[in-house]
Amino acid sequence: MRRRRGLLWLGVLLVVACGGASNNPPAATPEPAKTNLVMALVPSNQAQAILTSAQPIADYISHEVGVPVTAQVPTSYAAVVEGITSNNIDIAWVGALAYVAAHQKSGAEVITGSARCSPTYTSAPAPAGCTPKPSYPSIVVCNANSGVGELKDGGDWSALKGKKFAFGDSISTSSNLWPRYYMKQNHIDPDKDFSKAVSISSQSAIALAVYNGTADCGAMFGDARTGALRTAPDILSKTKVVFIAPQEIPGDPQIVRHNLNPTQKNKVKQAMVKLGSDPTMKKAINDLYQIASMEPAKDTDYDSVRKVVAAVNPGITGEVIAAPSPSPSK
CATH class of the missing domain: 3.40.190.10 (Periplasmic binding protein-like II)
Structure with missing residues (x-):
């Protein structure tokens, strides 16, 4: 009898020590894998020119991830942030401030940052053989x-x-x-x-x-x-x-939606890192946004942007998706 009571008390103590397993919330169910991924690009140039340049990149990522990737150019930078936040966009090429806003709103994850040749201001393109910098002026x-x-x-x-x-x-x-x-x-x-x-x-x-x-x-x-x-x-x-x-500004990042299916998200990350250093894709990323290479990046790389936001307009990262954006162009 004493042995049975001792085992009962041991069981109670173990449950208390573990915080009561029944009180732990169930793990969130991962999002199902998508049959098509959407990649958005900010409209920093003429939309059709961006779409044309983006197509070989979309094809490259599609081959690496195993599902079609559709490129689109929304009507504003804020529309890209909104699309990531509302789960309508999976991958995005954005500016540093847009990333900071998307990360704050929905946990968007940075994968890589753009590196470029320093501009000469007297000629174009930049001299061959430059060492790309992961920041720009x-x-x-x-x-x-x-x-x-x-x-x-x-x-x-x-x-x-x-x-x-x-x-x-x-x-x-x-x-x-x-x-x-x-x-x-x-x-x-x-x-x-x-x-x-x-x-x-x-x-x-x-x-x-x-x-x-x-x-x-x-x-x-x-x-x-x-x-x-x-x-x-x-x-x-x-x-x-x-x-x-x-x-200088930290290199404009390539980002992925936080709650994308984990397996697909990892494949996207691997594809982006591979894209950034693949010599066969140098022309494609240069044609897109004058990018020389893409280097692995982390969230803290953009802390300097957060400091400037705090000095200029602390609320802007919340304002950028306050109102619905126009429908994106495809």
Whole structure:
């Protein structure tokens, strides 16, 4: 009898020590594998050009993962974030700020970050044999006849006051967040000090707006002007770089939806890492976003972006998907 009581008490103690197994919530059921994956790309250039360049990449990932991959270019950066959050997009090529927002909202996972050759600002493409960097600059470009000279961090930026200025998408890191940060640091109010401020998603279109005089100056990644050379062969001489942000932006990331089927998610990650270093795909990723290679990345690589967000607009990562976005183009 004593032996039976001793065993009973031992059983009770084990249950208590383990916290009561029956109180633990059941493990979440993994999402079923999908028969088709959706890959979205931010509209930093003309949508059809991006789709054309993205097709061989979609085919490559499809071959590696084992299911068709459909590429699409939503109408805004925010629409990509919303698509990841609402499970309508599985893989995305985004800017650093868009990733930070998607990670905050739904746990989106970074796989790789883009590495590029440093721009020369005098020619295109960049010299062969460069060592790609996993970061890139934000720049301000002005029309050669704008009357705006070189701007230095900590210097006099008053020449920008009263000018027509072109920003990029509201959650573009290089053409919106970064320039706003440096403007505020140098006593320019980006919401009040321009005679006109416009937002243009395509960065080559921002460059053309400056070239054509539609805007006196504009912000973009360095050197987005090279994307407009076919339309405006003399754009590098008719416009000028007046500011290069001293702090570079971590390479724009390739990300995957957090709750994608675990097996498929691992295959996507492996495919992206392989894509980034595959010599047969160098032309494809360069044609897409002027990427030289893609390096494995981690979430903390984007902490510098979070710090700039905190200084410029702490709520923006929550605002970007507050309203429904237009239907994406396919």
